[in-house]
Amino acid sequence: MDTRHDSFYDFEDKSDSAGLADMPSSPLSSIPEDFELQQVPQDLQNTAMSGNSVVREESRLPSNSSSSVMSNIHIASPDNALLESPLFVRRSERKRKVPSRSSEPADTDDVFQAERIETPQTPVRPFKQRKTSQPRNTRNSRGEKIATASMSHVNDSFVSDEEAEENVLTTKQTDTSRVVKIKVNPQRLGQILDSTPPTPLPTSPFLPSPQQILQMSLDSEPNVLLPASQSAVDASEHDLVALSLAVTRKVPIDQKPSPRGQPEIWAENRHTLCESLTGLYASWQGSYYGKNGVAKAFMLDGNGHARDHLDENVIILRASGSMAKDGENGMKQREDQEPKHQYHAMVNAITQQSPIAVICGDKNSQVLSKMPHKYNSLDWYKATHVWTERDKFNVIKYRLEKLDPDTIAWWVPTHFEPVVELGALGSSLKQYCTSCKKQYDQVYLCGWLCLNSKCEKFWCLPDGSTPDAAQLIYDPRFLKQKTPWANEQAPISFRFPLYTTSAIAGEDYKAENLRGMTCPECGKCNARIKWEGWECSGCGFEHKPKITPLPAASIQDQNYPVTDAYPSSHDSALPHVKISVNFSHNYRWITYRFKVSATEEGEVVHGIANKVVREEVKGPNEMWEHLQTNCQGLVRRELSNALMNSFTMNYGMPYKFIAAGDSLPFTDAPWPVTEAVSRLNWADRITSGDTVRDKKKFNELYLVAYLQDQSMNYHDDGEKGLGSTVATLSLGARAEMVFRPKSFFFHGMKSIDYDRKRMTVMTKDEPLPEFPNYELRKQYLAEIKNANLPEGEEKERLAEMATALRAAYPPKQSCTRVEDWVKLSLGHGDIVIMRGAHLQKYYEHGVSPKGLMRYALTCRTVLPGHLKDSELPDYEVDLVQDEYDGSRIAK
Incomplete structure (x- = not known):
């Protein structure tokens, strides 16, 4: 199994089996106990060409060692083996002699019987013997201590000519191979399988059916070839196929038992999970999360690969990506998975021994128990292997191993007993590919496969055939191998520490201090919904730190100086936009006009405030400071699958917007709210030339609080039932507000669903x-108006016209992107007024704050009849207030 990225060696694929001299050394060779690229000796290659050579590595040598030692080649007749693997090579990390016990016959007991079968001796060339390392104690499936050798995780390793001359066994020396006949104890296997047959697998002419395999395991004595150097106890208790089926058995979710414990943290939906684990897991749709080339976490939920696996210690999963919607059947792979950023990040996690967090959803069918919540933290894992398989498309797979295998997993059932302990079967079988010279673990019992997607023998069995799905039964020695790390301690807890207040003004508004909360009491993930702080919807725990207000003097940006004079403009617009400028009341009023139809114009007015306006009594400075400490009830409204990223509250007439929310009467609003309504009515009146004071013009105010990095994406304010004018007062940090035509209006194309299919017309x-394409679109519109086609034919013709429009674009011009026509730089105290119903219909705008904190107070007119009777407020929309007239700032 290649624990590194096979694309690191793309250049190797161009060389033949004999030309390895020019190859560079492994990019991982600087890591202790890793090999340099070395050549496979010709006699080993010739043996491997027969299709039956399997190399077993028990440990590795440092790359600077002068030589390495291999044990004897053990050759047995394949007629006596269920799995044909006659050639085994054992490598040790210390000088050793083969202990005499390795040639002794295995013991027998009531569970199995072992017979030793010797092969004719063949002379081999003398070679250096080295002292064996001491075996390490592990436990078998019953918890009894057994001795296993240290395991190797070296991959892509090559044997040099020098090593071959000294160490590789030839035909001058002999040893014996042992074929162990295993008699499975039916009672013990029945306990392991819980008397429940595994999930049926597809049958194949190459293998017996799973039912036949199990029956054979119980009623006969199948032969399993083992290396002479390994104790028969390691795998002799069960037939390997039956053992694999027992380990990988799947149970339907509704039949799974409850877990023995509870997760450290859990969540009811994806957005609360992502907000609470910001920095560790923030993938709103995909399963994998990484950042800047670092793999951080995986989410295991639905849409897994058929051969994914999840037990008490080991996970095998498919890499994310290359998936597309498959109608109503979920997601389906549409192309080969290529080794890209995610693959490289996983390689880094292996080589740097960086743990990865794993979260499990309640739709996962591999986990051993029924998940207690929608999303549940599993544990920290070590990435051990990365490789590529072949289905209809290439699939990248990962093997993960629990970071601390000594702790009992909370997700196993109460009376769970593992089929086999991690590490009890030793390390997996390994073999070199005769074509690409790379070494991989044997993953499946059907035989060794080259897992280099660039190799001509990729996904080929030794006889040249490719396996079908029924043959792909995991080798339990690969599944249950143990990978030691130097440090197996979790880096952090899933329960992030609570935010504590800072004495520095403005620190409370930074994005990193406003993520969700993992409840210290029950572990539930909670987004910050209320402006005042955090509340756990699971157990009721509250955390409401005191916020230090940001004074008005500190929000002055030195790059945008403001004085008592009329301020400069930092706006921009495209040449075809009409611009006019007026000066009054210490505001610079800039009006931008652009067509919304052949005969109608819409306009955007930007009032830029100077120092006099900001410092006015009950002006922007006082409004800003009062709102920070006296504005209760701000919340994040719910969208279809998430929360708005800003905090809002509505006053006066109810305003549904894209997210429903509560409304309060103006009588319950802080004074800056009613002051803003009066000021915006005044600003609309003096910039439109309307001398009639209409107190009822604006009867609603929508207050939005933007924190650091929070923004409002492109949208319009043209909801049905609203007046044609919208006005906004900006307080706090500077922001950029942009306007552009909507794509369908600008490009003349849109996607629709018609007659059960998606089409662009x-x-x-x-x-x-x-x-x-102005002239071409005019021509097509005239054709459609005069054709008088039936609806179906008209839609087909409009689709043909859309295709022709796309083809008419210059090669580098986008047929979907739209450039911003107007960009406004909004400062503290600035006013923006949008006029024209068609402006909202055909144009959209977005807002991006640039500082720590900003308030936007936006007024609209909610027209009679807009709301249903059930939506009407149960209070009077009272606009009694002081009438603002601008006299204090007149100039």
């Missing part, structure tokens, strides 16, 4: 001269 909106 040309729109019937009149184009503007500034839009792409």
Whole structure:
């Protein structure tokens, strides 16, 4: 099994089996106990070419060792073996002599009987023998201590000519191979399988059916070839196929037992999980999460690979990516998975011994028990192997191993007993590919496979055939091998520490201090919904730290100086946008006009405030400081599958927006709210030329609090039932507000669902001269209007026109992207007014704050009849207030 990225050696694939001299050394050779790239000796290659050579490595030598030692080659007749693997080579990390006990016959007991079968001796060339290392004690499936040799995790290793001359066995020396006949104890195997047959697998002409395999395990004495150097106790208790089926047995989710414990943290939905584990797991859709080339976590839920595996210690999973929607059947792989960023990140996790967090969803069918919550933290894992398999497409697979295998997993059932302990079977079998010269573990019992996706023998058995799905039964020695790490301690707890307040003004508004909370009482993940702090919806725990207000003097940006004079503009607009400028009341009023149809214009007015406006009595400075400490009830509204990233509250007439929320009467609002309504009514009146004071023009105010890095993506304010004018007062940090035509209006194309299929058609909106393909669109619109086609034929013709429009774009011009037409730089105390119903219909705007904290107070007119009777407020929409007239800032 290649524990490194096979694409590191793309250049190797161009060389033949004899030309390895020019190859560079392994990129991992600087790591202790890793080999340099070495050549496989010709006699070993010739033996491997027969299709039956299997190399077993028990440990590794440091790359600077002068030589390495291999034990005898043990050859047995394949007629006596269920798994044909006659050639085994054992490598030790110390000088050793083969202990005499390795040639003694295995003991027998009531569970199995072992017979020793010797092969004719063949002379071999003398070689150096080295002293054996002491075996390490592990436990078998019944918890009894057994001796196993140290394991190797070296991959992509090559044997040099020098090593071959000294160490590789030839035909001058002999030893014996042992074929162990295993008689399985039916009672013991029945206990392991819990008298429940495993999930049926597809049958194949190459292997007996699973039922036949189990029956054979119980009624006969199958032969399993073992290396002479390994104790028969390691694998003789069970037939390997039956053992594999027992280890990988799957139970339907509704039949799974309850777990023995509870997860450290859990969540009811994806967005609370991601917000609470920010920095560790923040993938809102995918299973894998990594950042800057570092693998951090995996989510194991639905849509797993057929050969994914999850037991008490080991996980095998498919890499994420290369998936697409498959109608109503979920996700389906559409292309080969290529070794890209995620693959490289997993290789780094292996070589740098960096733990990876794993989270499990309640739709996962591999986990041993029924998950108690929607999402559950499992544990920290070590990545041990990365490789590529072949299904209909290439699939990248990972093997993960629990970081601390000595702790009992909380997700195992109460009376769970492992089929076999981790490490009890020793290390897996390994073999070199005769084509690409790379070494891989044997993953499946059907035989060794080259796992280099760039090799011509990729996914081929030794006889050249490719396995079908029924043959791919995991080798339990691969599944249950143990990978020691120098440090097996978890780096952090899944329960992140609670945020503590800072005495520095503004620190409370930073994004890293506003993530979700993993409840210290019950472990539930909770997003921060309320402005005042965190509340656990599971157990009721509250954490509401005191926020240090940010004074108005500290929000002054030195890059945008403001004085008593009329301020400068930092806006920009495209050339075809009409611009006019006026000065009054210490505001610079800039009006941007652009067409929304052939005969109508919309306009955006930007009022830029100076120092006089900001410091006015009950002006922006006082409003800003008061809102920070006297504005209760701000919350994050719920969207369809998440929460808004800003905090909001509505006053006056209810405003549904894209997310429903509560509304409060103006009588319950802090004074800056009613002051803002009065100021915005005044600003609309003086910039529109309307001398009639209409107190009812704005009857609603939507207050939004933006914290650091929070923003409002492109949207419009053209909901049905609203007036044609929208006005906003900006307080606090500077922000950028942009306007652009909507894509369907600008490009003249949109996607629709018609007759049970998705299609892109040309729109019937009149184009503007500034839009792409203006003349062609005018021509097509005239054709459609005069054709009088039935609906189906018209949709087909509009789809043909959309195809022609796309083809008419210059090669490097996007047919989907739209450039911003107007960019406003909003400062503290600035006002923005948008006028024109068609402006909201055909144009959209977005807002991106640039500092720590910003308030946006936006007024609209909710028209009569807009709301249903059940949506009408149970209070009077009272606008009684002081009428603002701008007299204190008149100039």
